[in-house]
Amino acid sequence: MNIFVVNSGSSSIKYQLFKLPSPDPICSGLIERIGLENSIITHKIFSQAEEQVVKRTLDLPDHEAGLQEVKELLTDPEIGVIQNPEEIQVVGHRVVHGGESFAKTAIINKAVKDEIRKLFPLAPLHNPANFLGIEVAEKIFTQARQVAVFDTAFHQTMPPVAFRYALPETFYTELGIRVYGFHGTSHKYVAEQAAKYLNKSENKIITVHLGNGCSMAAVRNGQSVDTSMGFGPLSGLIMGTRSGDIDPSVVFHLINQLGYDPEQVNMLLNKRSGMLGLTGHSDMRDISKAIAAGDEQAALAYDLYAYRIRKYLGAYATVLNGLDALVFTAGVGENDAKIRELVCRDMDYLGIILDQEKNQSPAKSLREINQAQARVKVLVIPTNEELEIAQQCHALLAGAAV
Numbered sequence: 001m002n003i004f005v006v007n008s009g010s011s012s013i014k015y016q017l018f019k020l021p022s023p024d025p026i027c028s029g030l031i032e033r034i035g036l037e038n039s040i041i042t043h044k045i046f047s048q049a050e051e052q053v054v055k056r057t058l059d060l061p062d063h064e065a066g067l068q069e070v071k072e073l074l075t076d077p078e079i080g081v082i083q084n085p086e087e088i089q090v091v092g093h094r095v096v097h098g099g100e101s102f103a104k105t106a107i108i109n110k111a112v113k114d115e116i117r118k119l120f121p122l123a124p125l126h127n128p129a130n131f132l133g134i135e136v137a138e139k140i141f142t143q144a145r146q147v148a149v150f151d152t153a154f155h156q157t158m159p160p161v162a163f164r165y166a167l168p169e170t171f172y173t174e175l176g177i178r179v180y181g182f183h184g185t186s187h188k189y190v191a192e193q194a195a196k197y198l199n200k201s202e203n204k205i206i207t208v209h210l211g212n213g214c215s216m217a218a219v220r221n222g223q224s225v226d227t228s229m230g231f232g233p234l235s236g237l238i239m240g241t242r243s244g245d246i247d248p249s250v251v252f253h254l255i256n257q258l259g260y261d262p263e264q265v266n267m268l269l270n271k272r273s274g275m276l277g278l279t280g281h282s283d284m285r286d287i288s289k290a291i292a293a294g295d296e297q298a299a300l301a302y303d304l305y306a307y308r309i310r311k312y313l314g315a316y317a318t319v320l321n322g323l324d325a326l327v328f329t330a331g332v333g334e335n336d337a338k339i340r341e342l343v344c345r346d347m348d349y350l351g352i353i354l355d356q357e358k359n360q361s362p363a364k365s366l367r368e369i370n371q372a373q374a375r376v377k378v379l380v381i382p383t384n385e386e387l388e389i390a391q392q393c394h395a396l397l398a399g400a401a402v
């Protein structure tokens with residue numbers, strides 16, 4: 001079954017084509033700077049041992065132009081991997097917010113689209129772009145089943161003690177105000193990899209997803225029991241441009257005393273805060289360079305970022321009443337050894353003892369970075385949200401076990 005996976009962001013589209021049940025992608029790509037001049041498409045084709053990379057710079061005014069270009073690349077007479085778009089049987093879409101309506105992957109129809117649209121205000125950076133990706137894919141891959149895989153779905157197993165806020169009950173029952181949690185596809189994927197590695201069906205795992213957005217999850221026996229993002233993808237850890245946890249009094253102060261309007265507060269907390277607000281950079285590689293050049297603000301921000309993770313680590317070890325494995329994943333989690341070191345420092349009371357040398361290993365596959373005698377495995381596991389999405393689509397449509 002040919003499954004094309006689309007992860008649309010506000011200015012980017014990531015995609016991969018799989019022929020399930022094989023987990024190896026046929027091709028993958030990233031389109032950056034959609035809507036700006038000089039959009040960049042990086043398209044990779046994997047065949048046997050070799051990898052071919054095609055890079056094109058062109059003006060792509062919108063997502064439709066971006067996906068049209070991908071269609072051309074997929075069906076190109078020379079480098080194409082299929083002959084026509086009808087060969088794609090399924091398009092799997094990452095959709096960030098599914099509210100309480102979707103505990104599982106869903107075939108997209110009008111009702112599903114209406115629900116995704118209703119959730120725009122709760123995930124303003126994500127759901128509108130995801131929706132656009134669906135609409136464009138429907139036009140291009142007209143024969144394919146369109147399927148939505150929700151970031152929130154994995155966290156629907158959380159108990160009420162983890163998902164309820166201390167607000168009057170009707171705010172939950174009538175207005176749906178509760179913790180939803182995000183990055184579920186990634187937390188699920190790496191927690192399953194870790195459980196296989198531990199070779200223990202009963203297990204307690206904390207997963208730490210550190211990308212542009214950052215979140216943690218406490219996972220017991222494969223089920224999410226708590227997570228750091230909440231009603232929207234803004235609470236919890238410090239992120240590239242998002243503040244993470246902040247006292248809501250700050251919002252009232254900004255509005256009532258400093259004259260901000262609600263949209264300005266929204267922009268501030270979502271787009272101008274986090275590491276960007278603290279240092280002027282949202283990319284951890286730039287922050288590391290600034291620290292090396294003696295920038296004290298950058299050094300403080302880096303410490304703040306790790307400190308927040310440590311607080312959640314303590315909380316989740318308590319929630320789980322112990323810990324078998326701590327998993328780092330996504331761009332920062334997989335690549336930034338120093339962050340992992342700061343997070344794991346002085347955690348021997350929890351059974352976490354890092355092996356400095358193993359922590360420095362640049363390997364790109366699952367690796368164990370704790371000292372041999374440590375009670376808790378510390379693992380770096382590359383996430384693969386696209387493969388997880390493809391496998392969930394396959395399970396839904398072919399009845400395959402995942």
Ligand SMILES: Nc1ncnc2c1ncn2[C@@H]1O[C@H](COP(=O)(O)OP(=O)(O)O)[C@@H](O)[C@H]1O
Nearest residue numbers: 210211212213282283284285330331332335336
């Ligand atoms: N070698 C690296 N060292 C430190 N951070 C890195 C490295 N490579 C990528 N990153 C970080 O990963 C982030 C992107 O992570 P990713 O998981 O791809 O995020 P997203 O899927 O949210 O776009 C970048 O902003 C950057 O901070």
Ligand SMILES: CC(=O)OP(=O)(O)O
Nearest residue numbers: 182183211212213233
């Ligand atoms: C939900 C979320 O924060 O996603 P991302 O990390 O892709 O921005």
Ligand SMILES: [Mg+2]
Nearest residue numbers: 211212213330
């Ligand atoms: Mg991501």
